[in-house]
Amino acid sequence: MNKSDILADGFWHNNTIFAQLLGMCPLLGVTTSAINGFWMGAATVLVLLGSNIVVSMIRGFVPRDVRIPAYITVIAAFVTVVGLAMNAWMHDMYLILGLFIPLIVVNCAILGRAEAFASKNGLVDSVLDALGVGLGFTFALMLLGSVREIFGYGTWFGYAIFGENYPDFLMFILPPGAFIALGFILAGVNIINRRMGSRAANAQPACTPAAHGVSEQAS
Amino acid sequence: MNDVEKKSGGISRDMVMMVVALTVVTVISAALLGLTDRVTREPILEAQRAALKRNLEQVLPPHANVPMDDVIQLDADKKATPFYVARDASGSLLALAWEVVAPDGYSGSIRILIGVLPDGTLHAVRVTDHHETPGLGDGIVQNHAWIDFFSGKSLSNVRWAVKKDGGDFDQFTGATITPRAVVKAVHRGLEQFAAERDNLLAKAAGK
Numbered sequence: 001m002n003k004s005d006i007l008a009d010g011f012w013h014n015n016t017i018f019a020q021l022l023g024m025c026p027l028l029g030v031t032t033s034a035i036n037g038f039w040m041g042a043a044t045v046l047v048l049l050g051s052n053i054v055v056s057m058i059r060g061f062v063p064r065d066v067r068i069p070a071y072i073t074v075i076a077a078f079v080t081v082v083g084l085a086m087n088a089w090m091h092d093m094y095l096i097l098g099l100f101i102p103l104i105v106v107n108c109a110i111l112g113r114a115e116a117f118a119s120k121n122g123l124v125d126s127v128l129d130a131l132g133v134g135l136g137f138t139f140a141l142m143l144l145g146s147v148r149e150i151f152g153y154g155t156w157f158g159y160a161i162f163g164e165n166y167p168d169f170l171m172f173i174l175p176p177g178a179f180i181a182l183g184f185i186l187a188g189v190n191i192i193n194r195r196m197g198s199r200a201a202n203a204q205p206a207c208t209p210a211a212h213g214v215s216e217q218a219s
Numbered sequence: 220m221n222d223v224e225k226k227s228g229g230i231s232r233d234m235v236m237m238v239v240a241l242t243v244v245t246v247i248s249a250a251l252l253g254l255t256d257r258v259t260r261e262p263i264l265e266a267q268r269a270a271l272k273r274n275l276e277q278v279l280p281p282h283a284n285v286p287m288d289d290v291i292q293l294d295a296d297k298k299a300t301p302f303y304v305a306r307d308a309s310g311s312l313l314a315l316a317w318e319v320v321a322p323d324g325y326s327g328s329i330r331i332l333i334g335v336l337p338d339g340t341l342h343a344v345r346v347t348d349h350h351e352t353p354g355l356g357d358g359i360v361q362n363h364a365w366i367d368f369f370s371g372k373s374l375s376n377v378r379w380a381v382k383k384d385g386g387d388f389d390q391f392t393g394a395t396i397t398p399r400a401v402v403k404a405v406h407r408g409l410e411q412f413a414a415e416r417d418n419l420l421a422k423a424a425g426k
Contacts, residue, residue, distance in 0.1 A: 063240055066241055069241060077252055080255070081251060084256065087259065089266075091269070091270060174355070
């Protein structure tokens with residue numbers, strides 16, 4: 001794959017949310033507003049960059065049998081670093097997202113990238129993959145957060161766009177709204193993909209490294 | 220895959236490599252964490268102090284001292300609840316602020332900072348930490364009119380329960396548990412103040 005394909009693949013064709021339906025926990029949990037979605041995405045990008053870089057660097061050194069514990073240790077370390085940094089320098093956002101930051105460890109999308117991409121590719125490609133996948137994830141979180149915030153509170157990034165007297169549409173703020181909005185977004189993505197005539201997203205919605213490996217090799 | 224086990228007895232080279240690899244990875248990770256902890260420890264404490272300061276300013280009347288550094292405690296025990304003291308320019312007591320915890324929120328504990336005047340009247344109340352449902356229970360933070368209703372209330376001039384339970388405090392549509400927990404916790408705080416009032420005021424004056 002050439003460099004721009006890696007980016008495009010991570011951002012769109014194999015988008016964690018739109019194509020693979022992974023990382024649903026942070027997606028549905030924090031996307032009550034666009035800004036929450038953005039910072040959760042940003043935290044994930046940092047973790048993904050760190051883990052992809054390190055996993056790519058140690059890929060020749062870690063035996064196959066113990067690669068999963070090794071990768072998880074690396075991921076957990078970066079998650080803790082990002083959590084501490086956020087607590088220190090973005091305290092207000094940490095108070096909102098704090099609960100979900102440690103859960104990035106179990107976002108199988110990240111272990112998925114380590115296993116399916118970084119452990120088989122060089123440093124530069126792994127960085128590009130982390131950026132593509134991470135930004136695609138951030139984009140999805142922001143999109144869902146925007147939809148829920150606009151319909152739920154009548155604001156976008158905190159700015160009132162339907163005037164001050166918008167009656168809160170509670171359902172979009174509560175979990176059912178997340179599922180409904182996500183359903184419409186996925187339908188929209190499928191329409192776009194069909195129009196573009198691009199290949200159907202072929203990743204499987206299973207959270208196993210094996211499934212990742214298979215879909216990665218197939219693509 | 221498991222060619223390690225084929226060699227019974229004796230330790231294979233693969234097995235040594237596994238131990239070495241995992242050891243190296245964990246040691247480097249631990250070093251990274253230690254370093255991050257050192258770098259972030261001070262800023263985190265500062266951020267927490269800044270957040271506490273902001274909340275204290277909101278629950279205390281205008282004052283001339285620094286309540287965050289003017290602390291009294293009922294017990295000598297370091298873990299006892301700190302009471303933050305607000306004083307005027309002459310040093311006399313204006314109000315006390317401290318944190319009460321509602322252990323019975325809808326999801327986890329709710330931490331509440333309350334500011335109380337010497338006569339046992341609430342100056343203001345702010346929720347400092349909670350994990351209630353966005354859009355429902357988090358009205359205790361988002362709904363300013365609701366939290367401001369506490370101001371001016373004392374043990375005697377209001378019925379300390381939500382309306383559903385025959386009190387004077389509004390509940391939110393679809394969320395009664397959260398307001399109920401907050402009302403109960405603030406009420407407990409005022410009762411504690413009433414019980415310890417002389418002790419607290421004497422400590423604040425004697426400082």
